[in-house]
Amino acid sequence: MASYIREFIARNVRNPQGYFGSWFAKNAFIKSNTPLIENTIPLVGIQPDHVVLEVGFGPGVGLEIALKHVQQGLGKLYGIDISEPMIQAATSRLGSNITNQKVELIQGDVVNLPFEDNMFDRVYHTNCFYFWSDHEKAAKELYRVMKKDSMMVTTMEKERVEDAQRRGFMKYGNPDVDNYVSCVEKAGFSNVKVENKCMEKSDAPFIVIYATAKKE
Template sequence: MLFDHLTKQLGKPTQGPWGWMLKKFFERRNRLLEVNAVKLCDIQPESVVLELGFGPGLGLQEAAKRLMLPKGKLYGLDYSEYMYRVASRRVQPDIQTGKVTLFHGSVEHIPLEDNVVDRVFHCNCYYFWPDLQSGCREIYRVMKPGGLMVTTLSLEVLRKFVAAGFLKNTKWPPEPYMATLRDTGFVDVYMEQKQDQGKPFQAIFARANKP
């Protein structure tokens, strides 16, 4: 029961002791994945960017630094109301200028128009989506033709979590996720082994194949 509860909290942290501890955990353990996802996205000064499952907002901070021209825009979507509030405080200056807009909601219903996003990134996120196919379809819908999505994760850490009893009933292996991306219409879907500061991680790339 405890592992099931913690798995739910990992996917949707709530206000309280568990949410606060997970916030600290994400800030310590996810920073490397967030920073590298932003780097690998190749964000340009005028890009329109979307982060899914932004958590405490570390990736939002990194991405916002790269949007240096007026047309540059960063959107963020998170399922957790608590994380939405935490991240909103972290990037409040950029929210006030209009560079950043955050949404509280599900990947199955992204509140953006069709074909508006150049880059999408997310870290430790897709395994908590209720429906992989619906989520991937919605991401594909909002992306511009040729838009790039980058997903970062650590299979080593995930396997340790699974061995400890976490992430039951989640689709954490990357293969079903990558297959769903291809079925949705993404092309050039592949995974690369990466390393930063001596720590290995994986990056999954996909491009929106649209006319």
Template structure:
């Protein structure tokens, strides 16, 4: 029972004690993954960048620093109303300036135009998508030809949590996620081991093929 409740809070934190604890966990444990996802995306000053499952906003905060061109745009989406609120508070100056737009929505139904995004990143996110194929296909739709998507995770930790039945079904498995990307039209799909601040993590790359 506790594992199922934890899994639900990790996938969609709520306005509750559990949601607050998960938010603190994200801030403490996800920062390295968020910052490295941004770094590995090779964001350019004028890019339009999307983060899926932005959580409290750490990755968006890091990415915003790189979008120094007036044409640079940042978009965040999250299924959790609580995380949408937390990120809105953290990034209120970027929201006021018009550089950042946040959407409270499902990854399978993005309020974005076709072929409009240069870079996509997400961290500890895809395992909570109800349908990997629908999520991957929707991301492929909004990405420009040749656009790059980068996801980061700590596979050892995710695998351990899956063994405790915290993760829903088998969606956490990188091979299933990468297969969904391939089926949705992505190419150059690969997973690499990386290190940062004495932490080993995995980065999954994919390029939108049109």
């Protein structure tokens, strides 16, 4: 593969930009990430009255699935993503749920969250943390905005990501799970637990990292 194509992919999986970047990223994310998202949401334990944050929602498939869990209650979903084209893609997917205030999408960076302290019952992100510029700062911010005894769920297809790394598509990412876990613990999270799982339909492997914001 030509090096400029590899560079194009590496840049756009981290922060999709421009017409071609966003077209490529949107379609690639929907095609390849939906099974992980479908396997992640049940692990998050979202209740109808929960206030929930998804970081790096991409085209919005995760928010669309999570929505079913808060639809009948007072709960609300927030999403933050660094990429303007991903905001547009998720906005068209989630449509009326945005106008009726059930979902709010914000363009921003996880290292500087535009939310008050102690706001969320659940935080989740799928195939995402390795693109953050500063894991320590991000973990501190996530801890700050989470309520006492709330939970964060991180999932990742480690083998797929490592394969992408070997092929040069992770030039702008750091998929070091141990480093991520140590930043999460340093930020104050407790009961940080890494589990290996397999997806329901395909049996494909993924890892899940649970972390509790006890805030005692």
